[in-house]
Amino acid sequence: MIRQAKAVRKVAGKGVHAARRGRAVRKLRAAKVDAMLVTKPVDVGYLTGFTGQDSSLLVGSGWACLVTDGRFTEQVAKDCPDIECCVRTGPMEAALAGVLKGRRVRKLGFDPKHVTVKLRNDLAGKLGGRKLVEVSEVVSSLRQAKDDGELRIMRRAIRIAEKAFKELCGLGPKGWVGRTERDLAAELGYRMRQAGADGLSFPTILAAGAHGSMPHYSPGSARVKAGQAVLIDWGARAGGYCSDLTRVVFTGTIPAKLREIYEVVRLAQEAGIAAIRPGVGCKAVDKAAREVIVKAGYGGQFGHGLGHGLGREVHEAPGLGKLSTVRLKSGMVVTVEPGIYLPGIGGVRIEDDVLVTAGSARRLSGLPRDIDAMRL
């Protein structure tokens, strides 16, 4: 499956990926490097459209070359016909050095967070007089604000997750009570795939009753009972983008304590979303929601940040938390997911995906949040 290394195509870059590479190159100039090695798959995909695996991108002013192996020759041609491609036959570092040969690259940037010591060493041994320079967060910072094409795909990933959830809720309490958490989570995943998901954004959390107090719970063999709360945190991956939602549903009568904290969490989410607009610090958004929970006396039971950026990765920059120093920008998509967790009793978290727009915030997810609508 391994072919002779050669540039198989060279076409002038146009369109959305070329524009993204242009923005990346402007950042490289500011960082005083001539080109950059991109190794993180979601970053490579963002700059090229490539959907295969195990490939690296070199990008400089006016040029880009994807280094892949013979398994993905067809994939490159299909996904990114507008850039050069090198099909490597030997180690990655040798192929990268080959691509650089004859190009005016004295300083090559790389992200130390995404390059292993081995690759750095191997590459350093092949670069002759060129210098390797650490350059951080070039692509991830570009990825924060989504463009219209990305938002279209993200809306689709959200719709898929919502459709599957509605179908599962449509089974009613009879379709839930007596089944294991694991089985219900598996069915939700199956329904997302049937609705067009390429996969899950992350392993579904589905926690019955008291299990809901563990924010990172893994669904197990516990069976859902009547009159119980079930916390579900799930998402679909489609077209390379993630959705991420949380709801709590009830299989019968709603326990009074859960009704109380549900209402606090719902109001906290409203307050968080109301605080979202371009220019506002992520920290302030977290604070706006957190204050509602603190005032209700549950500050100690909300032990995580309010939310996080969402896109190609299910957790990406910016984080909405106490320590964040980032300010919101138009086009960012963030989750807003306050929660209250009561060990031995259960937990409530409500999570929606929210777009920062010039005006304010727009919820991209449209599932009901009213507690009485959450009864199966």
Next chain:
Amino acid sequence: MIRQAKAVRKVAGKGVHAARRGRAVRKLRAAKVDAMLVTKPVDVGYLTGFTGQDSSLLVGSGWACLVTDGRFTEQVAKDCPDIECCVRTGPMEAALAGVLKGRRVRKLGFDPKHVTVKLRNDLAGKLGGRKLVEVSEVVSSLRQAKDDGELRIMRRAIRIAEKAFKELCGLGPKGWVGRTERDLAAELGYRMRQAGADGLSFPTILAAGAHGSMPHYSPGSARVKAGQAVLIDWGARAGGYCSDLTRVVFTGTIPAKLREIYEVVRLAQEAGIAAIRPGVGCKAVDKAAREVIVKAGYGGQFGHGLGHGLGREVHEAPGLGKLSTVRLKSGMVVTVEPGIYLPGIGGVRIEDDVLVTAGSARRLSGLPRDIDAMRL
């Protein structure tokens, strides 16, 4: 969720994980380092039993400490009560340096394949007079030969994959014809989860008709037809271990060309498995199977290695390929998966999971391979 960094427990290590750490430490002595940083999650899990995320292990002679964050405090206590644990409140490198404080570690080993440049830099800045030394493949080499406990779990992962496959085949041609590849793949995944899988070993390949000629095909919207071959490559993940199987099923009359290549592939697999025993080079096993295909005139249509090690990772050492220099050892589990791919027509691959035993080879997977048994 972040707590004060402290050692929460210190218990003398006993049992299987302590024994594995003991073997790792003997390798460290040979490499002349006093302790090692382990960052790859499957390696950390192998040495400790830990099933959480984002955690690193420091292991030295007679001691081990898992550095995790507040999300996994409960998980550590449950999974690995026999080692120290440090719940970090700040960056990983600071916590690691804290754990090393007061210990006689002059040289700290790390695997350059699994440590990023950033972590290495951050750590180097915190270690004072200690030296960071590159040490390769310490844990992955230990992981190659499986012990009885691991084999029990792997057999379960295989049984789960087989059960789901049999159920799907049990639907008969009426349950397959007219459905999309994507939908059938999703149902197979759902059935594996219902049978007890924690997840998939990898995204299922399910390729109808001519799509079978692409070894890395992703199931799409093509609908299965009557009288077609469908190639399925799938696996279940259970208890931290993977299974990996491939079969070709037929929705009706078997096309003559596919019958011909099926028989060649089946005999090639027999020949490969017959060549397996401790001491034999992986290269020789590949050759034994490949010769059958070459003699039948299809050498050019078998463009990948014969198989790979299987365990915590779906692809791990040793590879069964032309370039492998490894010799088989008792306890290794490898896939044996010859194939013939005819563009425009389709492909046949038959894959089983095989244990190298003192005597010879034992198939761990028990699905039929006879072509007439593969008709739905």
